[in-house]
Amino acid sequence: MPGMAEAPKSQMPARRKARKRALDVLFEADLRDLPVEEVLRAYLRRLEQPRPEHLGYAIGLVEGVDAHLDRIDELIASYAEGWTIDRMPVVDRNLARIAVYELLYVDEIDDAVAITEAVELARQMSTDDSPRFLNGMLARIAEFTTH
Template sequence: MSRRLARETALQVLFQRDLTKEPMNTAEEVQRWAEEFVVPEPSRNFAQELVDGTIAHQDEIDQTISSFAQDWTLNRMAKVDRNVMRLAAYEILYRSDIPGRVSLNEAIELAKRFGGEESAKFVNGILDRIVDNAMKVEQKGSD
């Protein structure tokens, strides 16, 4: 399974949803983008999980991103950057099966590939704080 292809597929769906602001059948969109990127079936399932989870927790994710994005509102952020961070924050906050640093590194790669010149640095700065905070919360819970 290619998790990177799955993340790219999920990002396309989340970006499109953010851009159009219209209701969509995410399963159809995941399928369409997966065909475009020639994504194998197991990776399509992972992409769907990422899309569904990110959308289900978007309010909490947006609040978290906003709290760590000093002097930036979500609306001022580039749509690609915002959706890369939403996707990674979902993984960091809600997917214990994926190490936070892995999600962070994958987000940086997505930002380099799909974002602007400063996207990777911007995304890294905010997500790094989210990962550090999540690790502190996890440590307190296990004490």
């Protein structure tokens, strides 16, 4: 409405941008079979100044996924019914990795938010089947990891 003060920006858009940046780095490393740290360093060198505020969260996601990749991929492989991790689209595989990292290791992110964000990015960037697939798999992982 005219004359009303603009509502403060929520964390959601910044975190979504951070997840998108993390996805860019993880996707490139996965697709090109390069070390994540190398791709992250190159990505950071290409960024213009001033760097976005959400960059710290994006770097934390990339480094966290990389540090815990074996455990994350083990869970994805266990709960991805009908799919091997290698057969998943690269976007889906890396969105799942980010979400599973948040489910397991980022306490300030609610499970539902981690899942919703992965599903929303899949809706924007992957196949028509990806949102439903990720939602089901991540919900099963969340249920497993909270019990």
